[in-house]
Amino acid sequence: MxxxxxxxxxxxxxxxxxxxxxxxxxxxxxxxxxxxxxxxxxxxxxxxxxxxxxxxxxxxxxxxxxxxxxxxxxxxxxxxxxxxxxxxxxxxxxxxxxxxxxxxxxxxxxYKNVALNPFDQHENNSCYPHALANVETRGESVFAARNAIDGNCFNAGHGAWPFESWGINQQDDAEMSVQFGRTVEIDCLALTLRADFPHDNYWKQVTVCFSNGDCITIHLTKTNLKQVIKLEPRRVESLTLKNLIKSDDPSPFPALTQIEVYGNEVK
Structure with missing residues (x-):
């Protein structure tokens, strides 16, 4: 043995x-x-x-x-x-x-959510998946990128647990990436937007770019429900959410409660 x-x-x-x-x-x-x-x-x-x-x-x-x-x-x-x-x-x-x-x-x-890691932290460069972003609202922990992969989908509020989220500090060029640390084959995304309406706005359109060079545009709606996007299967090591276009609602505060990425390990 x-x-x-x-x-x-x-x-x-x-x-x-x-x-x-x-x-x-x-x-x-x-x-x-x-x-x-x-x-x-x-x-x-x-x-x-x-x-x-x-x-x-x-x-x-x-x-x-x-x-x-x-x-x-x-x-x-x-x-x-x-x-x-x-x-x-x-x-x-x-x-x-x-x-x-x-x-x-x-x-x-x-087959599982290969983006899930409730034990992720900013300094993590070894235990994957790992989330990182070019902005987190005021540098506060309740708006850190890691919150969007911690498995918690409660989205009716904002701030302290259980309503932690990824917040973008009203920054138009905000981006968030999920690194898998190895190659995975994925075929589905699920986005749960923060839905503390009317405090919150929402993104009506998001671009997802994958490490293999592919990019897709996703159209989202104003809802508290998980929005599921089926994908053509592809092998990737990471993905990035970018070109986040908010709706014309008056609030300046769109945010992401959770991203889920479904697929399999590549052996």
Whole structure:
């Protein structure tokens, strides 16, 4: 039998001291019996790069299928203003259950939302998917690009969780990209616009450009419902939303609550 990849979870303080650790073949499960302090990080390590993992960095958040391109990922525990884009139950209290495991063959081969990663952060360059944008309203966490791939589709308000979104600070040339970190074959997009009407406007037209050079134009409507766009199957490593054209509604505040991208891994 081929040995399983060794996986490790560590808690580091702001000085990179290791406060707790668990390691095992194919999985790691760490119960941390202390309140987090500002500057603490959860560090996930893999013996080998290019691993499909199922990751749960907090017991108040769902497990997520991710792709670890390198051998480690550092997640900084959110505090203060950065915390309000997460559920108040997450990363709180004095006991924390954290887990990581190798994804199963069935999980890897399944058709799924390949844009989902509730554990994404600005500094992420190893644990995919990863969202990034050329603008986020006032630099506030509740309007960060990562909010649009965290799996939360509540869109009847704006601001703190559960109404976090990607906000564009009224910038006409706003763009947001989703990087997959590997090649995926996709055939469907779903966009959930923020729908805090009449505070919000909406985009009536969006251009989606793919890493293979293709671009498509999508026409959207004023609705709180998810808008699904079927695609010709294509193999890509990333996509970008751009040329966001808002409607003639009087509000200057269109925003994106969630983007979902459906497809399969390319082996």
């Amino acid at each position: 081929t040995p399983l990849t060794q996986l490790t979870i560590e808690i580091h303080d702001m000085n990179n001291n290791v406060l707790a650790m668990d390691s095992d073949q194919g999985q790691a499960q760490l119960v941390y019996h202390h309140p987090y302090q500002e500057g603490d990080q959860i560090v996930v390590k893999s013996e080998h790069p290019h691993q499909y993992l199922c990751l749960q960095l907090d017991d108040a958040m769902p497990e997520a299928f991710v792709y670890l391109a390198t051998t480690s990922y550092r997640f900084t525990i959110p505090f203060g203003e950065k915390k309000i884009s997460y559920s108040p139950k997450s990363f709180s209290g004095g006991i924390h259950a954290i887990s990581v495991r190798l994804a199963t063959a069935a999980e890897i081969s399944s």
